[in-house]
Amino acid sequence: MKILPTKQLTNITNFLRHALNNRIKQGFVIGLSGGIDSALTLRLCIEAVGTERIKAIMLPEKESSPKNMKLACDLTEQYGIDHETLNITNTLKALKVYSMKEKIVRKYYSDFIPDMHNYKMAINIPQKNNKNFRIYHIFVSNKKGEPLFQKRMEYHDVLKFISISNMKLRLRMLHLYQVAEEKNYLVAGTTNKTENDLGNFCPHGDGAADIHVIKHLYKTQVYELSRYFKLPEGILNNEPGPDIFSFYVTDSEFFYANSIKQTDQLLHAYQNNIPESEVSEQINIPVNEVETNFWCFDLLVKHTEHMRTSVPSL
Amino acid sequence: MIAKQINKYINDHYCFFGDEIIPPDCPLLTGNYIDSLSVLEIVCHLEHTFNISINDEEITLENFEKINSIISLVESKLNKEHHVYSSDENTSNETTNEYNQLSKACA
Numbered sequence: 550m551k552i553l554p555t556k557q558l559t560n561i562t563n564f565l566r567h568a569l570n571n572r573i574k575q576g577f578v579i580g581l582s583g584g585i586d587s588a589l590t591l592r593l594c595i596e597a598v599g600t601e602r603i604k605a606i607m608l609p610e611k612e613s614s615p616k617n618m619k620l621a622c623d624l625t626e627q628y629g630i631d632h633e634t635l636n637i638t639n640t641l642k643a644l645k646v647y648s649m650k651e652k653i654v655r656k657y658y659s660d661f662i663p664d665m666h667n668y669k670m671a672i673n674i675p676q677k678n679n680k681n682f683r684i685y686h687i688f689v690s691n692k693k694g695e696p697l698f699q700k701r702m703e704y705h706d707v708l709k710f711i712s713i714s715n716m717k718l719r720l721r722m723l724h725l726y727q728v729a730e731e732k733n734y735l736v737a738g739t740t741n742k743t744e745n746d747l748g749n750f751c752p753h754g755d756g757a758a759d760i761h762v763i764k765h766l767y768k769t770q771v772y773e774l775s776r777y778f779k780l781p782e783g784i785l786n787n788e789p790g791p792d793i794f795s796f797y798v799t800d801s802e803f804f805y806a807n808s809i810k811q812t813d814q815l816l817h818a819y820q821n822n823i824p825e826s827e828v829s830e831q832i833n834i835p836v837n838e839v840e841t842n843f844w845c846f847d848l849l850v851k852h853t854e855h856m857r858t859s860v861p862s863l
Numbered sequence: 864m865i866a867k868q869i870n871k872y873i874n875d876h877y878c879f880f881g882d883e884i885i886p887p888d889c890p891l892l893t894g895n896y897i898d899s900l901s902v903l904e905i906v907c908h909l910e911h912t913f914n915i916s917i918n919d920e921e922i923t924l925e926n927f928e929k930i931n932s933i934i935s936l937v938e939s940k941l942n943k944e945h946h947v948y949s950s951d952e953n954t955s956n957e958t959t960n961e962y963n964q965l966s967k968a969c970a
Contacts (some may be wrong), residue, residue, distance in 0.1 A: 673919055703907050
């Protein structure tokens with residue numbers, strides 16, 4: 550899984566320059582979240598076309614992590630690029646995103662008060678060596694982050710919670726495209742290979758882009774290339790997560806049910822048809838745990854295939 | 864009775880095409896009848912319908928792979944919880960028989 554950073558840099562910058570030429574566009578718009586994917590995407594776009602042809606947009610809302618916003622703002626200052634911050638809280642309020650979510654949270658925790666509590670949804674995989682289905686739990690904490698409540702969510706609530714949360718990601722997409730069209734720029738996508746191949750992105754939301762800059766890189770390779778570029782320590786050490794709930798949830802808790810490193814090792818082995826016994830020895834986990842993970846990948850790949858393919862038509 | 868109810872629920876909810884009937888021994892996931900999230904919907908239905916509690920550890924492929932495995936899970940839980948239900952026959956066989964009858968009727 551090792552990459553050659555210099556080779557990656559050459560390939561990606563050539564790819565980005567050709568994309569601008571081919572489409573007769575003048576630069577790139579990037580939605581900056583404070584996470585490592587958008588930070589690396591920004592850096593690669595700068596390497597390709599310089600700082601003058603880049604616009605970074607920060608789109609925080611009341612449930613976003615303030616720490617992430619600061620990391621994003623600091624990065625724009627460090628690179629000296631054109632940037633804009635647009636708080637989307639009022640639009641999300643008008644769309645009833647918060648009230649609809651709070652209604653679901655109160656169904657499980659009737660005392661929920663947004664000013665006093667935070668909430669998140671995360672998966673629970675009770676046994677790593679058994680073929681358990683992905684079960685979503687709702688978690689409520691106080692404002693200090695101390696857990697107060699946890700319960701399994703019902704099917705329709707899970708679907709509704711995800712669909713409402715995705716409205717945040719799709720609203721951000723609207724703003725990115727508005728700016729891109731106004732400036733005759735391309736929207737640079739920030740989805741990585743791990744997210745793409747397992748379906749950890751929102752179609753027409755954070756998955757929407759004119760060009761995908763890092764979609765060929767596993768998340769651990771994103772880290773490797775980011776270290777090569779010496780991205781700020783705050784961003785390198787920031788625990789990745791979708792940043793869509795008031796109680797911060799990591800990607801490992803929300804989707805992968807594994808560390809990023811192990812997810813990538815297993816996914817790489819799965820995609821390259823490496824036998825389970827060999828994988829077990831390589832990464833030092835029991836064979837039945839590898840089998841369970843491969844089974845889980847089978848389901849995720851199959852059930853998110855529609856997100857990676859174009860809309861069917863006759 | 865349990866088998867009949869579960870069989871009907873799965874077929875009503877996840878079998879969309881006219882005469883098709885999901886065989887009780889057909890894998891529901893690999894047969895493309897349900898996805899992994901649908902299992903949560905089935906769990907919720909079973910808990911409400913049979914007044915049982917299914918914990919996270921029990922939401923496994925083994926227990927939800929086929930209609931017959933779901934029936935076995937519910938039966939074992941009802942037996943454990945000392946619920947009384949009337950069934951003189953092996954309910955898994957009962958489901959298979961029902962499926963055969965339905966298939967003949969549809970043929």
